[in-house]
Every structure is written in structure tokens, then in C-alpha cells.
Amino acid sequence: MFSSSQAGSHQDALIVIAFGLDVQAYIENEAHQQCPRPEQCPHCGTVGRMTGHGSYGRKPKDLERAYRLRVKRWQCQHCQQTTSCLPSFLLSFRHYLVSIIQAVLTQRFEVAASWSELRPRCSQAGTPALRTMQRWAAAFAQQATTWLAAVGAALAGQDNHSPWLEPRPPTETASQSVAAALLTASLYLLAWAKTRWAEVTGYDLADRLAFLWHWGHDRGLGRLV
Numbered sequence: 001m002f003s004s005s006q007a008g009s010h011q012d013a014l015i016v017i018a019f020g021l022d023v024q025a026y027i028e029n030e031a032h033q034q035c036p037r038p039e040q041c042p043h044c045g046t047v048g049r050m051t052g053h054g055s056y057g058r059k060p061k062d063l064e065r066a067y068r069l070r071v072k073r074w075q076c077q078h079c080q081q082t083t084s085c086l087p088s089f090l091l092s093f094r095h096y097l098v099s100i101i102q103a104v105l106t107q108r109f110e111v112a113a114s115w116s117e118l119r120p121r122c123s124q125a126g127t128p129a130l131r132t133m134q135r136w137a138a139a140f141a142q143q144a145t146t147w148l149a150a151v152g153a154a155l156a157g158q159d160n161h162s163p164w165l166e167p168r169p170p171t172e173t174a175s176q177s178v179a180a181a182l183l184t185a186s187l188y189l190l191a192w193a194k195t196r197w198a199e200v201t202g203y204d205l206a207d208r209l210a211f212l213w214h215w216g217h218d219r220g221l222g223r224l225v
């Protein structure tokens, strides 16, 4: 049974899971049913009391179509609160797949495209709408300072020296917005993560926002876009 409600993502605690990046494979394999049981309740911290609590429907979009998929939900038998396990190709408050949003953000902040240049590259037949894309860019720019600080700290703490930390010419640093810097830092974060976690070895350049979201959500950074 599909529920069109997205309410689950608002009241539930959220765990972001790397289910792979292919939304079609997620649907065909009913991957939500293979979701690992969370050890600990994100609401109350109780360990070992999470039980399955069904699932809810989401209808994420890309440029061509809307998908229908299920998000697995768990309930804590201690506090009764619910938690859902969101695949990393979805954000909690956005209809579009993360890959679509990443394309817009990289055009806007890395390529420094104007909105009229960006529009034909990132949308088809008015989808996503210009206003929607502008909202993503504004939200990402707003979160970028917090996220960049966390990514920078993680890269500084790693064993191998990251080129991210090399001193750069002041002109380049000054001209880069914080949002652009975060997109660049996410490349280094992903490169580092690939040496540590088998689950992200399949991630490439186009998946860095999905990885950043997965990584940062685990660290309590909250909203990204």
C-alpha cells in the first residue's frame, strides 16, 4: 500500500543509509526490506529495542519521471518513537533525487553559471522550476558554513595529508564562495572515505553530495539542502 504522505520524514528520527545509488535497483530489490536494524534508538539512546514498524512511501523525481519507493521505519520499544532509514540518494525535505540537486549546485557554485545558463543544462520542460533550483542553492549556501567546518575538521584529523589543507593563493580562496568550497571539500572527503568504507567504493564524482549528506547526517549536522 502506497501512502502519498511524507509525514513520516518529519516526525521520525532519521538515519541515512548507503543503499547504493541506483533508485531503480532500490525499488526492484525492495531494498528497504533489507535495511539493517538500527542498534540504538536515536530518540532515547536505548540499545537493542528497535523493532520493524512498516514503511512509508516517497515519490522522488528526476528530470524524466517520478519514482515510487518505500522507506523503512523502526520503532523503539522503550520510548515508542519512530525512526526511518532514508537511502542517501534522497534528502528529507526535497522531492528531487540528490543527483539532480547536485547538478544544479555544481553548475551554480563551481561553474558559476548564471541562472539563464544553468536552466537549460539542469532542467527539462520547466522541471525543476527555476524557483525550486534557486531555493536549493539558497538553502545549501545557508548550511555550507557549518558543514564546511565539520568537513575541514575531519580532513585535518585524517592520517594522510590532504591536498585540501594545502595553503592556496589568497585570490582563489577569496573568490570561492563557502558553498563552492564545500563542494570541493566534499571531493576530498569522498576520496578519503573510499579508502575506509567499502560501502562507498562505488561512489563517483556525481555522488559526492549523496555521500556528504550520508556522512554529515551521521554526525548530527542536520539539513544540507
Ligand SMILES: [Zn+2]
Pocket: 041, 042, 043, 044, 045, 046, 076, 077, 078, 079, 080, 081
Ligand atoms: Zn527510544
